[in-house]
Amino acid sequence: MEQNIIMTSDTDYLAKILTSHVYDVAIESPLELAPNLSARIGNQIYLKREDLQPVFSFKLRGAYNKMAGLSADALQAGVITASAGNHAQGVALAAQKLGCHATIVMPSPTPQIKVNAVKARGAEAILIGDTYDDAYAHAKQLAEQTGATYVHPYDDPAVIAGQGTIAMEILRQHSAPIDAIFIPVGGGGLIAGMAVYIKRLKPGIKVIGVEPEDADAMARSLSAKQRVLLSQVGIFADGVAVKQVGEETFRLASLYVDEIIRVDNDAICAAIKDVFEDTRSILEPSGALSIAGAKLWSAREQVQNATLIAIASGANMNFDRLRYIAERAELGERREAILAVTIPETPGSFKAFCTLLGTRNITEFNYRFANNQDAHVFVGLQVPNRQASTDLVAMLQANKLTTLDLTDNEMAKLHVRHLVGGHAPQVEHELLYRFEFPERPGALMQFLNALSQNWNISLFHYRNHGADYGRVLVGIQVPPNERDHFHTSLDNLAYPYWDETDNPAYQLFLS
Structure with missing residues (x-):
């Protein structure tokens, strides 16, 4: 992902944040104590309620700040972006407010609720490709052809400064000492903007990023001291499912972020339940990421009576996901x-x-x-x-x-609990693989067409979890002398997959 970034001095960032144009569309979101969660973990934990913004996410801050700074000619030419989520809605709202045309390019599997939300703001939605990368490539091509301004979701100083206004509000809303602030991390725009402001004014506050274990591009990049490109990312917390963090966001995170914490999906589900019990609001998975991180950090450090702040960053939840989250919340806790x-x-x-x-x-x-x-x-x-x-x-x-x-055991929790009793002694040479299929027509046939007709499917289990991708468990009979051909077929198919043949849950209940 190439982006021409104009480096901004860190002092300039303070001025940019203080003078950001966000409040034409954004509210100063409340900072609320979570009493039940605080009592349970033995620390005062406050939620910065960005889920209460007009688009139910913080993303409108950066999008509007970027677009409000465009010239009249640039606004006349319109704006374009690639996004399947909250950034798309932020750009659409900003364009509606500023009276300019917005084109949002989204991957084809994007849930209809998100497409409708963008269209409701008057933006044009284009569905193309299976992944964000496909949508991004098309959006950049359209920007070059039309002269529209590309509004990057995170790697732009104006976007970073707009997100940094959240830190400005927190320090104004809570004048008493703060021990740590937990911030969700995807491409890094939110944590970059907040960290530079916090560390310049209150360097004693720990700035801690939180990422899913299966989408930890920032943690790996900071460890390697250079940006790392992930080959694949988990899609449960789709709002932060980024393969590579931004160039400028990485620079700022390297300077000002104290630590990145990784949490698993079960911990995220538990955090969604925690926030619901305190607020009766339902966060999306990426929106609850920081709460899960605060809980993990609190337990790991064994601190008591600390003041912790977590960014409740978004609430654009697909209703169908609630079933999965309810199942996993108890495991996460x-x-x-x-x-x-x-x-x-x-x-x-x-x-x-x-x-x-x-x-x-x-x-x-x-x-x-x-x-x-x-x-x-x-x-x-x-x-x-x-x-x-x-x-x-x-x-x-x-x-x-x-x-x-x-x-x-991920396979046991996703699949085996629904398949117990499937022993088949007569099945020979069975391999067991777990896949992520894109939720679109033809995905299954594409999979079947990639396999040799000589390989019998001996087990197939699918369950819709309300995500953009379906989780599928497949048993296939492949003779030993055809295993190399089989693995080549899977690589060419390019669906994410995991070999579960040696998984003990499979050996006990299904093999």
């Missing part, structure tokens, strides 16, 4: 344990196992006859914390029951 337990296939053993579980609340229970000696049980139980899970496993093992903790 470590309040549910997922176990695979082997019990004797003898009369009375099932009752004995249930007796060992005692009064614990069972959230899921799957059983299937395995053979004349053993039976495998897939069970979910509510627990107060992670240590209780560990103690439960130890107790079962002490009672001579082989127990495997699957709480952190």
Whole structure:
């Protein structure tokens, strides 16, 4: 992603932030105490409610600041951007306010709710390609052809300064000491703008970025001391699913960010639930990222009575995702344990196992006859914390029951819990792979056409999780002498995939 960046001095950034044109469209969002979450983690945690902005995200700040600084001729020529999310809505609102034409190029799998939101602001929406990179390439081409100004979502000093106004508001709203501020990181525009302001005025405040474990471009870049290009990124927190951070955002983060924390999807789901319980508002996954980071940091550092601020950065949630988030929230809070337990296939053993579980609340229970000696049980139980899970496993093992903790096993949580009982002894040479399919017509046929007709599909499981990509589990019978050809076919298909053949959950319940 090439961008001609005019480097801005850090002193100039202070002036740019203080004089940013954001309040024609943005509100000064409230800074609110989260009382229930604060009591639970033993620290005062405040939420900067950017989810309450007119487009339900902070992104309108940077977009409007950039566009308000354009000349009359540039506005007349219009603006263009590539985005499937909150930046698109920010640009559309800014264009509506400034009376200029906006073209938003979006990947074809973009949910209709986001397309409709852009059109409702009067912008033109163009759907093209399967990925953001496809949309970006087309948008840049259109900008060159039409003379429209490309509004970058993060790697532009005016955009960075617009996002930095959030830090200005926080320091004005909370004059008492602040220990740390947690900021979600995608391309880096938000953390760059906030960090340069905070560190120049209050250098003692820790500035901590938060990224998903599977979309950690900034963390890897800071570690390598140069921008790193990720080969693929996870799409659950789609608002921060960026393969490479910006040039200028990386420079500022290198100077002013204290640390980047990585969190998993379950922790993000738990944070969404935490915010809902305190505010009755539902954040999108990237919007709850900083809350998950604040919780992890608080537990890791074992601090008490600290003042922590987390940016609730957005609430453009697809309704269909709520099912998945509700399922995973308890796991993220470590309040549910997922176990695979082997019990004797003898009369009375099932009752004995249930007796060992005692009064614990069972959230899921799957059983299937395995053979004349053993039976495998897939069970979910509510627990107060992670240590209780560990103690439960130890107790079962002490009672001579082989127990495997699957709480952190992604395939078990996504697929196997819905497929227990699928042993097929007659299936030979089976390989098991997990895929991410684009949610668009023809994706399945494209996959099937890439495979040799000699390879039989012996297992196929799909479940819609409300994301732009579907998670699919596939068992395929491939003779050993054709494995190289098989792997070449998968690489040519270019769908993200993971080999799960050696996954212990598969070995116990499906192979």
